[in-house]
Amino acid sequence: xxxxxxxxxxxxxxxxxxxxxxxxxxxxxxxxxxxxxxxxxxxxxxxxxxxxxxxxxxxxxxxxxxxxxxxxxxxxxxxxxxxxxxxxxxxxxxxxxxxxxxxxxxxxxxxxxxxxxxxxxxxxxxxxxxxxxxxxxxxxxxxxxxxxxxxxxxxxxxxxxxxxxxxxxxxxxxxxxxxxxxxxxxxxxxxxxxxxxxxxxxxxxxxxxxxxxxxxxxxxxxxxxxxxxxxxxxxxxxxxxxxxxxxxxxxxxxxxxxxxxxxxxxxxxxxxxxxxxxxxxxxxxxxxxxxxxxxxxxxxxxxxxxxxxxxxxxxxxxxxxxxxxxxxxxxxxxxxxxxxxxxxxxxxxxxxxxx
Numbered sequence: 001x002x003x004x005x006x007x008x009x010x011x012x013x014x015x016x017x018x019x020x021x022x023x024x025x026x027x028x029x030x031x032x033x034x035x036x037x038x039x040x041x042x043x044x045x046x047x048x049x050x051x052x053x054x055x056x057x058x059x060x061x062x063x064x065x066x067x068x069x070x071x072x073x074x075x076x077x078x079x080x081x082x083x084x085x086x087x088x089x090x091x092x093x094x095x096x097x098x099x100x101x102x103x104x105x106x107x108x109x110x111x112x113x114x115x116x117x118x119x120x121x122x123x124x125x126x127x128x129x130x131x132x133x134x135x136x137x138x139x140x141x142x143x144x145x146x147x148x149x150x151x152x153x154x155x156x157x158x159x160x161x162x163x164x165x166x167x168x169x170x171x172x173x174x175x176x177x178x179x180x181x182x183x184x185x186x187x188x189x190x191x192x193x194x195x196x197x198x199x200x201x202x203x204x205x206x207x208x209x210x211x212x213x214x215x216x217x218x219x220x221x222x223x224x225x226x227x228x229x230x231x232x233x234x235x236x237x238x239x240x241x242x243x244x245x246x247x248x249x250x251x252x253x254x255x256x257x258x259x260x261x262x263x264x265x266x267x268x269x270x271x272x273x274x275x276x277x278x279x280x281x282x283x284x285x286x287x288x289x290x291x292x293x294x295x296x297x298x299x300x301x302x303x304x305x306x307x308x309x310x311x312x313x314x315x316x317x318x319x320x321x322x323x324x325x326x327x328x329x330x331x332x333x334x335x336x337x338x339x340x341x342x343x344x345x346x347x348x349x350x351x352x353x354x355x
Contacts, residue, residue: 045080046275052083053091053100053109057239061297062110062166062259063087065290072282081275093215094194101160101262109262112168114196116260120157121338122150124198125347128334129254129327130320133355135167138256139291140354146347153341155265163268163279164261164287167294169233171255174246177228179313181250183207183326190227192218201333202254203231206326222246233257235294238301243308250313252323261287 050073056062063085070083091100095115100106113123132138141147142165155161173180173191180186186207193199195212203210211227221227222245229246231254237243261283268276306312315323335344 044274045077045278046272047080048082048275050081050083050107051105052085053097053106054085054087055089055093055097055109055111056236057088060235060239061290061293062168064293065166065261065286066110068289069282069286072285073278076278076282077275081278089216098158098160098262101264102158104264104267107264107267108163110166110259111262112194113162113258113260114194114199116154116158116160117196117198120154121334121340122153122157122342123258123260124196124334124338125150125340125342125344126258127196127198127255129202129330130324131351132256135170135256135295137355138258139165139167141351142258144350144354146342146350146354150342157341159265161263161265161268162260163263163283164290166259166261166287166290168257168259169235169294169298170253171231171233171257172237173229173231173250173252173254174237174242174310175229175248176222176225176246177248179248179250179311180252181313181315181319182322189229192221192227192230197337198330198334201330202327205329206254206323218242219245231255234298234301234305238304241308243305243310247310248313249305249310251315253320254323254327 052066052070054063054066058064066085066087070085073081073083086106091097091106091109094111095118097106097109097111098115098118101109114127116123126138126141132141147165151162151165175189175191177189178185180189183206186203189208190211191203191208192213193203193210195214200210200212208229213221213227218230219240219242222230222242229248230242231252232240232242237246237249263279268279271279302312338344340347
C-alpha cells in the first residue's frame with residue numbers, strides 16, 4: 001500500500017513540474033523558444049566599429065556625407081557594423097588625418113588631397129592651376145579610369161585609398177589689402193598657402209609672396225595682419241568667417257580642390273566580401289550626396305560672404321587669362337621637378353579629352 005501511495009505522489013509531482021515548465025515558457029521565461037530568423041546583422045555581417053575622422057564643421061556637406069555613410073552602413077548591417085564620426089578636426093587636419101588613417105588609428109577619414117604631396121606627387125597633377133573648365137569636367141576626370149588608377153597608385157605608396165573623390169570647392173582668393181584683378185595687384189602680398197610645393201610655386205608665379213601655414217593658425221594670422229590673404233573655396237571662407245576680416249575676394253577659380261574620402265588600404269582589403277560591398281555602396285551614395293550638396297552650399301556660402309561685407313571681384317575672361325598665362329611656368333616646373341606615377345603629358349592629354 002505504501003508503495004502505491006509513493007508512486008502516486010511521484011506522478012503528481014512530475015505532472016506539476018511539466019505543467020509549471022509549460023506555463024513558464026508560455027510567459028516568456030529565460031528559455032523562451034528561439035526564432036529561426038537571425039537577428040539583423042548577427043550573421044550576415046561581421047561586428048566592427050569604424051572610426052572616421054573629419055576636418056570640417058558638422059554643417060558642412062562633407063561632414064553631412066560622412067553621417068549619411070554612417071547611417072547607411074549601420075542600417076544595412078543591422079547594427080553589426082558601427083561607425084563613429086569625429087568631425088571638426090578632432091582627430092587632426094591635413095597631413096595628420098592622412099597619417100591617422102595610414103597608421104590605422106582611424107579606419108576612415110577625409111581631407112583635401114593636397115597633403116598627399118608629402119608622400120607622392122600623384123595627386124598634385126589634379127591641382128595644376130586652371131586645369132579644369134568646370135566642376136563637371138573635374139568630376140568626369142576623377143570618375144574616369146584615369147582617376148581610379150591614380151587612387152590605386154596613391155594607395156600602393158601610402159597605404160591610404162581615396163575611396164571617393166569629394167568636393168572641397170573651387171578655390172578663390174581673399175585679402176585684406178586691396179582689390180585684385182590682375183597679377184600685378186598681388187605684388188608684395190603675403191598669401192597663406194597649404195604646405196605643398198605646387199601652391200608655393202603657383203602663388204610665386206602670379207606675383208604673391210606665399211607663406212605656408214597650418215589651417216588652424218590662419219584666422220589669427222589674418223586678424224593680426226601677419227599675412228594679407230588666403231585662398232579657399234567659398235564654403236571654407238564662410239564657415240570660418242574669414243569675411244569678418246577679409247574685405248576683398250577675387251573669384252580666381254585657380255584650382256578645383258578635391259577632398260579625398262579616405263580608407264586604410266590594408267584594413268579595407270582585409271574585409272569580407274559583404275562588408276566591403278556595403279562600404280563601397282555607402283561610399284558611392286555618400287559621394288553622390290556630397291557633390292550635390294556642395295553646389296547648394298557654395299551658393300549659400302557666397303551669399304554669406306557678400307552679406308558679411310566682402311567685395312567680390314568677378315574677373316573678365318581676359319583678366320583670368322592673364323593669371324592663366326602667369327601660372328604657365330608652374331607646368332614647366334612640375335614637369336621637371338614633380339615625380340608623379342602617372343606621366344604628366346599623358347595625364348594632360350586625357351584631361352583634355354574628357355572636356
